Amino acid sequence: MxxxxxxxxxxxxxxxxxxxxxxxxxxxxxxxxxxxxxxxxxxxxxxxxxxxxxxxxxxxxxxxxxxxxxxxxxxxxxxxxxxxxxxxxxxxxxxxxxxxxxxxxxxxxxxxxxxxxxxxxxxxxxxxxxxxxxxxxxxxxxxxxxxxxxxxxxxxxxxxxxxxxxxxxxxxxxxxxxxxxxxxxxxxxxxxxxxxxxxxxxxxxxxxxxxxxxxxxxxxxxxxxxxxPAPQPPAPQMTVRLVQPVIDQAKKMDDRERSSIFENHLSLTAAPAEERGKRPDIVVWPETSIPFILTDNPDALARIAEVLEEGQILVAGAVRAEDAGAGLPPRYYNSIYVIDDRGQIVGAADKIHLVPFGEYLPFEDLLSSWGLSSVAASMPGGFSAAKIRPLLTLPGGRTVYPLICYEAIFADEVDGNARLADALLNITNDAWFGDTPGPRQHFHQAQLRAVETGTPMIRAANTGISAIVDARGVLVVGLGYNYKGVVDTILPGKMPSVTDAxxxxxxxxxxxxxxxxxxxxxxxxxxxxxx
Incomplete structure (x- = not known):
């Protein structure tokens, strides 16, 4: 040597x-x-x-x-x-x-x-x-x-x-x-x-x-x-269902497929619990899983209310539109909605850290004049970034810390509020990258955020990897890449923080x-x- x-x-x-x-x-x-x-x-x-x-x-x-x-x-x-x-x-x-x-x-x-x-x-x-x-x-x-x-x-x-x-x-x-x-x-x-x-x-x-x-x-x-000893779930225990629909990205971008995509998510939401299993309290859909502007589609909210049983909550990724004022195009946000069993939106959080060239175009005035556009954003001007990351409060008082897509790789941006939450929530759509190392690398990095904060993670991904990870980074349940289905489990508990930021x-x-x-x-x- x-x-x-x-x-x-x-x-x-x-x-x-x-x-x-x-x-x-x-x-x-x-x-x-x-x-x-x-x-x-x-x-x-x-x-x-x-x-x-x-x-x-x-x-x-x-x-x-x-x-x-x-x-x-x-x-x-x-x-x-x-x-x-x-x-x-x-x-x-x-x-x-x-x-x-x-x-x-x-x-x-x-x-x-x-x-x-x-x-x-x-x-x-x-x-x-x-x-x-x-x-x-x-x-x-x-x-x-x-x-x-x-x-x-x-x-x-x-x-x-x-x-x-x-x-x-x-x-x-x-x-x-x-x-x-x-x-x-x-x-x-x-x-x-x-x-x-x-x-x-x-x-x-x-x-x-x-x-x-x-x-x-x-x-x-x-x-x-x-x-x-593994961290014990707090009382009352909360059962979470992860929905992994496995929708091809090209299909998600086809306007003719929107209705079938939405119904696909609803059918997985309504699937019976496992034998002798507890009915899920919370159902989680992946990033941009709702394939239209939800607030413009009251019928879609009514369909969600039909599928959810009494007391159930849906947490879903969606594009949120916001009026920017007279004569200006709407602003669009990559968001998470919390929807109750009556079809009411009771909470929302927007993505803060956008993907350059994916969700927005840097130096937009200059680069758009050259004919360039962002990859993932089909709306004019791409997505807008939120200024704050609020905790999402679910009915019943539980809170989750929202991380949309690759926000989960920024360890230094996960602030002290994460330790106050009952769980980290990471929704993503890795269908963009196919069956490659990308989704596996993404999951691995997200897994570390649970260990750093001593807080379990709920992760729903369109094509995988969806999982519940406990506060030590240990996989509790999960769905592998490209596996269509649902998985239910009780949300694990937290661990005391060793050091703060x-x-x-x-x-x-x-x-x-x-x-x-x-x-x-x-x-x-x-x-x-x-x-």
Whole structure:
């Protein structure tokens, strides 16, 4: 293995870029549907050795000296994001006549842009690079800061953050109840890169010992927390039905199919409970499951009232229209409605974090003049974003915290109200992406929000994956991808919060500061030894 490390260190030019790209592709195996976290113990040591091999002229300017590091980071990131996000192109094939031209921009262009974050990560690391443990500390800091930036810059897109690789199953998710994803990103890179110490550099023993201790603590805490009694449902118990209709996206966009789609949802809602099972108190439909503007269709509300039994509640995704004033077109919102057994809308919540180019068009005046439009929004101007995320109060006093579609991937945007709710509610329509890794990755990331908040999650998806997840991220019941049907279960209880958002943020910055201190001291000692 030492020979392999030496060969990688000595690579140059195109060979170096291709090995970086391949290492990024290997890292994709850590994410669903594979979940092979051990792949990161291959990809990150390779990245360390590639950085070890950077040779620059000290007489060159700063930018020229940092360019090789940026190139390595970008190659690694391009492989990682290309291999992990290619399925986004499926959304453009739903209306291929209108959007197929943008396929290269989505499948290749977006990974190329996201790879710039990993270029920044390696540049930060390179500025603090030394030998031994110092260099993996620098790499962990660089990736931690880059992933933190990726969470909010340009509206944010923290999909497949490196930290998820360390949390492929509930046993390895429990650390998320103590520290935030940004901290896990940093510590995961340190652990994944640690094998590089075995074959190159000094300081192998302390670095490996720390990495083993971190990993062991991570797993041991998972055993401890899962060994505790499962959170008990609060009284009175509430039975939830998830409806997974499996409607093809092209069919959902066909006006002639709207009535049959609506009746399909109603028939699944009216399906009898399982043998000796309790009648569901709440029925949950996926995102945009109501295929028309509900407030313009009183007959549809009457049909819902006919199907719901006394005391039952329907929670459904729909497009909500709002009058914008005289002479202006209506504003449209991607929303959740709460509807009672009399067909009355008794609650609503709108999506806050919209998908750029999917639900709205950035720089609309300019880009629409070029003939561009958003993919998912068929109404003029696309969707509007809500300003607040209210708790949805259900009849009976239970509350849910609404997360529509990919809002569930933004860990830092799930605020303190989530811990006050009885459940997180995530409705989505992943039919856009077909039977690809996308829906599996989406479910995995949503699953972590339950662990972070100590709050169970109700998740309804058009084509899957629909599930009830308890406060530890454990799957209670679910429907696999493309499985049409319903599933009923009692909503699990909550778990006490370990840390709050403010404490998690402090832990992140304290960890980053400590890594910076260690990397800087190592760099200083490295320079002294060289001279």
């Amino acid at each position: 030492e020979r392999l490390a030496g060969r990688i260190i000595l690579l140059s030019g195109v060979s170096r870029a291709l090995v970086g790209f391949a290492a990024g592709l290997v890292a994709v195996l850590t994410q669903p549907p594979f979940g092979i976290f051990a792949a990161a113990f291959v990809s990150f040591p390779i990245l360390v050795w590639l950085i070890d091999g950077i040779a620059t002229n000290p007489n060159d300017g700063l930018l020229k000296r940092l360019l090789p590091a940026a190139s390595i980071g970008w190659s690694f990131g391009f492989g990682y994001f290309l291999g992990g996000l290619w399925w986004l192109g499926n959304a453009l094939l739903v209306e291929a006549d209108a959007f197929a031209w943008a396929l290269p921009l989505t499948v290749v262009g977006l990974p190329a842009l996201l790879a710039l974050f990993y270029a920044v990560a390696v540049v930060i690391a390179r500025c603090l690079w030394s030998d031994g443990m110092g260099r993996i500390t620098a790499l962990a800091l660089g990736f931690g800061l880059a992933e933190w930036l990726r969470g909010f810059l340009f509206t944010g897109f923290p999909w497949n953050a490196i930290g998820y690789a360390a949390m492929p199953m509930p046993l390895m998710m429990q650390s998320a109840s103590v520290v935030n994803l940004a901290t896990i990103n940093m510590l995961a890179v340190f652990v994944f890169a640690a094998p590089a110490l075995i074959w190159t550099g000094k300081g192998a023993r302390p670095g490996l010992a720390i990495a083993v201790a971190l990993f062991a603590t991570h797993v041991a805490f998972g055993f401890y927390r899962l060994g505790q 403010a404490m998690r943020s402090k832990i992140f910055w304290l960890t980053a500061s400590f890594l910076l201190l260690v990397a800087a001291i190592s760099r200083l000692g490295f320079n002294i030894r060289k001279n």
